[in-house]
Amino acid sequence: MPDIDLFNFFRWGLFIIASIYCVVVTTQSMWSWYVWLATNDRYITILRRYVIVHGLRLRFSTFWGDVLICALLMLAFTLMMWAHAILRAIQWVSA
Amino acid sequence: MSEAEESNPPPQQLPAVISARVEHARTPSNQLGDLPQEELEAIAEEYGIEPGQFRSKAALVSAIHERRQLIATLARQSMQEVLDWAGRSLPPTVSPEQMAIEIAHIRSMRFNGLSDRGLVVLAMMRGCDVEGAESRDDIISKLKSQEGFFARIKRKTRGWMGKRVERMVGDSTTEIPAPTPEPHNKSTDQTAVPRQQALREEIEDAGFFSGIANRVKKQADSYVNQKLDEIEARIDRKLDEIDRRLAEWRDKEIANRIRILKITLWASVVVAAVSLIYSYVNVVRDQWNQPKNLAPSTTPTSIVVPARTTSATAAAIEIPTSRSSAN
Numbered sequence: 001m002p003d004i005d006l007f008n009f010f011r012w013g014l015f016i017i018a019s020i021y022c023v024v025v026t027t028q029s030m031w032s033w034y035v036w037l038a039t040n041d042r043y044i045t046i047l048r049r050y051v052i053v054h055g056l057r058l059r060f061s062t063f064w065g066d067v068l069i070c071a072l073l074m075l076a077f078t079l080m081m082w083a084h085a086i087l088r089a090i091q092w093v094s095a
Numbered sequence: 096m097s098e099a100e101e102s103n104p105p106p107q108q109l110p111a112v113i114s115a116r117v118e119h120a121r122t123p124s125n126q127l128g129d130l131p132q133e134e135l136e137a138i139a140e141e142y143g144i145e146p147g148q149f150r151s152k153a154a155l156v157s158a159i160h161e162r163r164q165l166i167a168t169l170a171r172q173s174m175q176e177v178l179d180w181a182g183r184s185l186p187p188t189v190s191p192e193q194m195a196i197e198i199a200h201i202r203s204m205r206f207n208g209l210s211d212r213g214l215v216v217l218a219m220m221r222g223c224d225v226e227g228a229e230s231r232d233d234i235i236s237k238l239k240s241q242e243g244f245f246a247r248i249k250r251k252t253r254g255w256m257g258k259r260v261e262r263m264v265g266d267s268t269t270e271i272p273a274p275t276p277e278p279h280n281k282s283t284d285q286t287a288v289p290r291q292q293a294l295r296e297e298i299e300d301a302g303f304f305s306g307i308a309n310r311v312k313k314q315a316d317s318y319v320n321q322k323l324d325e326i327e328a329r330i331d332r333k334l335d336e337i338d339r340r341l342a343e344w345r346d347k348e349i350a351n352r353i354r355i356l357k358i359t360l361w362a363s364v365v366v367a368a369v370s371l372i373y374s375y376v377n378v379v380r381d382q383w384n385q386p387k388n389l390a391p392s393t394t395p396t397s398i399v400v401p402a403r404t405t406s407a408t409a410a411a412i413e414i415p416t417s418r419s420s421a422n
Contacts, residue, residue: 005377011366011370054341057342058346059346062350063346063349063353066354067353069357070353070356073357073360073364076364077360077364077367080368080371081367083371084370087371087375087378088374090378091374091377091378091381094378094381094382094385
């Protein structure tokens with residue numbers, strides 16, 4: 001009978017499902033926006049420029065704190081993944 | 096040249112009335128000659144020509160033709176000054192001929208506020224013999240002498256009536272300061288507002304009923320324009336408001352998205368930390384349990400580091416070798 005660690009199983013299952021879901025949904029959304037905004041219609045062209053203008057007028061100062069926290073959290077997450085890799089190597093060697 | 100000199104050129108100089116020299120045709124247009132007498136008279140009146148002065152049809156055609164050629168030589172800016180002085184507003188794209196027709200309908204004999212070159216244009220359009228080098232007083236006296244005796248009486252009568260009507264009705268334009276006796280020779284721009292005529296002047300120029308009708312029409316136009324401006328301003332305000340709200344919504348939406356991302360990252364980091372602790376506990380437990388099951392070894396165990404393991408990972412792996420040597 002295979003020795004399955006339930007916690008690891010849950011962790012890997014969640015990682016795979018959440019990653020695939022996130023990638024698919026984001027790609028779908030981005031692609032639909034791209035197709036809609038790439039139309040050569042006159043009003044869509046105006047809208048495209050309007051979106052670009054709004055992008056340029058974005059006030060970064062209103063949410064720069066959250067962006068910094070996100071960057072630090074991503075760094076922490078990467079470090080933890082690295083620590084996981086080390087532990088996994090130790091486990092593999094000791095086994 | 097100073098601004099004062101620009102605005103008031105010396106009277107000896109020829110005001111910039113003539114825009115280009117146009118050769119007068121020796122023979123009148125054949126097309127005008129083909130028109131019936133009634134139409135010719137109507138055209139002549141439009142151009143400010145008195146058709147009764149010309150006995151023959153050919154003479155009338157010739158007069159209309161000469162007037163057209165005269166109009167073609169007049170400078171547009173000078174005509175615009177006359178129109179501004181008379182309080183008549185025309186679209187900026189209107190042709191010089193239409194401007195001249197409008198000038199021909201101006202009957203006012205109050206020349207205060209009219210520039211020198213405007214006065215010359217007006218005199219030319221009223222058929223005075225003006226070369227452009229005359230003084231202002233000379234041109235005004237020519238204009239007055241050109242007006243007939245009965246026309247003057249009628250104008251004075253209308254002026255008197257206009258004065259009475261103005262006293263009865265009241266006129267907001269009388270509150271505006273009267274035009275200065277000095278003419279203005281400054282160049283008129285397209286956004287300049289025409290001078291508003293007093294009710295008395297309008298009645299004097301156009302008669303009792305026409306003057307009042309013109310005033311009512313102007314008031315209605317003014318009211319409609321004011322309302323249109325208000326509507327335009329309201330639309331502009333609304334558009335600004337929509338733009339402002341959209342910008343607020345955009346910033347709020349992006350901030351919300353980033354907050355959601357932050358919460359997701361926090362959750363991921365917490366789960367990763369729990370997972371790391373769990374993995375560490377597993378490793379420690381394995382290390383703790385392994386020596387009990389294995390026989391003690393005298394020789395150190397050689398460890399083959401897997402190819403996937405990096406040097407940093409290999410450096411971190413010290414437990415098996417140290418454990419075997421310790422045991």
